[in-house]
Amino acid sequence: SQTIHQWPATLVQPVGSPLSLECTVEGTSNPNLYWYRQAAGRGLQLLFYSVGIGQISSEVPQNLSASRPQDRQFILSSKKLLLSDSGFYLCAWSAQGRETQYFGPGTRLLVL
Amino acid sequence: AQTVTQSQPEMSVQEAETVTLSCTYDTSESDYYLFWYKQPPSRQMILVIRQEAYKQQNATENRFSVNFQKAAKSFSLKISDSQLGDAAMYFCAYNGQNFVFGPGTRLSVLP
Numbered sequence: 528s529q530t531i532h533q534w535p536a537t538l539v540q541p542v543g544s545p546l547s548l549e550c551t552v553e554g555t556s557n558p559n560l561y562w563y564r565q566a567a568g569r570g571l572q573l574l575f576y577s578v579g580i581g582q583i584s585s586e587v588p589q590n591l592s593a594s595r596p597q598d599r600q601f602i603l604s605s606k607k608l609l610l611s612d613s614g615f616y617l618c619a620w621s622a623q624g625r626e627t628q629y630f631g632p633g634t635r636l637l638v639l
Numbered sequence: 640a641q642t643v644t645q646s647q648p649e650m651s652v653q654e655a656e657t658v659t660l661s662c663t664y665d666t667s668e669s670d671y672y673l674f675w676y677k678q679p680p681s682r683q684m685i686l687v688i689r690q691e692a693y694k695q696q697n698a699t700e701n702r703f704s705v706n707f708q709k710a711a712k713s714f715s716l717k718i719s720d721s722q723l724g725d726a727a728m729y730f731c732a733y734n735g736q737n738f739v740f741g742p743g744t745r746l747s748v749l750p
Contacts, residue, residue: 561738565682570730570742615682627674628738630684 529554533618533631540638546591546605548634550618553599558620560601561628562593565615577601578623613638641666643733643741651747652721659706660716660744662731671735673707673714678728678743687729690714723748 530553540546552558559578563571573586575593583593590609594602601618615635619628642665652658664673675687690698690707697705702719718725726748731741
């Protein structure tokens with residue numbers, strides 16, 4: 528069966544520091560991968576999605592970037608965090624096509 | 640662009656009773672999927688139920704069922720025999736050319 532991992536689970540970082548959040552998927556190959564951000568009590572905002580290695584699409588211009596160095600690895604990064612980057616970050620995967628998205632456990636990021 | 644609307648920010652239901660959460664969407668596509676996700680306090684997003692637009696039969700998963708009205712672009716979720724563990728945020732989602740989430744409905748279950 529497929530599983531999706533995210534780490535770290537919680538992160539507290541100062542403004543201006545770099546960020547790296549990692550997401551890996553097991554039990555499937557060539558998945559679509561997604562990064563979402565969720566503000567407290569709000570819906571999900573799609574940040575990036577990837578249909579293959581090195582293929583990244585950005586939905587919202589921002590302080591963040593994403594990379595997919597391996598088939599089942601998706602990384603969310605920032606060179607300098609802003610206060611507004613605080614939130615709950617969710618990684619998801621789906622099979623190719625209009626399939627169900629399955630979510631990881633998420634990372635809580637607090638920028639101080 | 641596709642949009643998903645959930646007009647009920649908050650709902651409550653008595654334990655063992657039935658509750659219906661509303662969702663409407665706007666699209667010009669004919670081939671798409673619809674989903675309901677549950678997000679408990681742990682914030683893990685959990686798939687509750689899924690409906691393919693080309694299927695007329697409403698999807699059912701145990702105590703969870705949907706009322707899919709394609710012409711009206713409506714996709715409501717019915718929870719029967721509500722349990723305390725059903726308390727969560729519920730998100731309606733559309734997947735066509737893009738994956739779009741609604742703003743969510745917070746469901747409280749009263750003992």
